Amino acid sequence: MSTKLELPIQEFTTPYPVTAREDSSIEELLDLIKNLKVRHIPIMSDGKVTGIVSERDLKIISALSTREKFLVRAADLMTPDPIIFRGSTSIEDVILKMSEKKIGSVLVSDEQGNLxxxxxxxxxxxxLVEILRGKK
Structure with a gap:
């Protein structure tokens, strides 16, 4: 018999993620990923999330010439309308959606929709490690 994990996602969320603007350059995004050791960067405009750029997205763009890279901005590269869950959503629901959509990250907001x-x-x-060790 299985039981649903009703733990809220906010308990396991990395708070205050690094963000960038839609007009951020490829170099700015690469610097954030390298220096802050993150793999996903939410893209913001007027205080709202408009997309997300992953380390994989930036690796794909690395094949462009220096001149071409200079012309590309975060808005050109981002995946628009990333999946966002409220912090109260159960961990199981979030993980199932990530698996179903085959995505590496989701964003978490408060009840007002703020990142x-x-x-x-x-x-x-x-x-999973905590569950296997019997800590959850």
């Missing part, structure tokens, strides 16, 4: 954090596959694996 609170990011939840990644790595966070999901950390939860």
């Amino acid at each position: 609170q954090g990011i939840f990644t596959v790595t966070d999901a694996l950390d939860i």
Whole structure:
């Protein structure tokens, strides 16, 4: 018999994720990923999330010439309308959606829709380890 994990996603979310603007350059995004050791960057405009750029997106763009890279901005590269969950959503619902959509991260907001954090596959694996060790 299985039981649903009713733990809220906010308990496992990396708070205050690094963000960038839609007009951020490829170099700015690469610097954030390299220096802050993140793999996903929410893209913001007027205080709202408009997209997300992953490390994989930036690797794909690396094949462009220096001149071409100079012309590309975050808005050109981002995946628009990323999946956002309220912090109260159950961990199971979030992980199932990530698996179904084959995505590496989702964003987490408060009840007013303000960005609170990011939840990644790595966070999901950390939860699995805790469950296997009997800590959750």
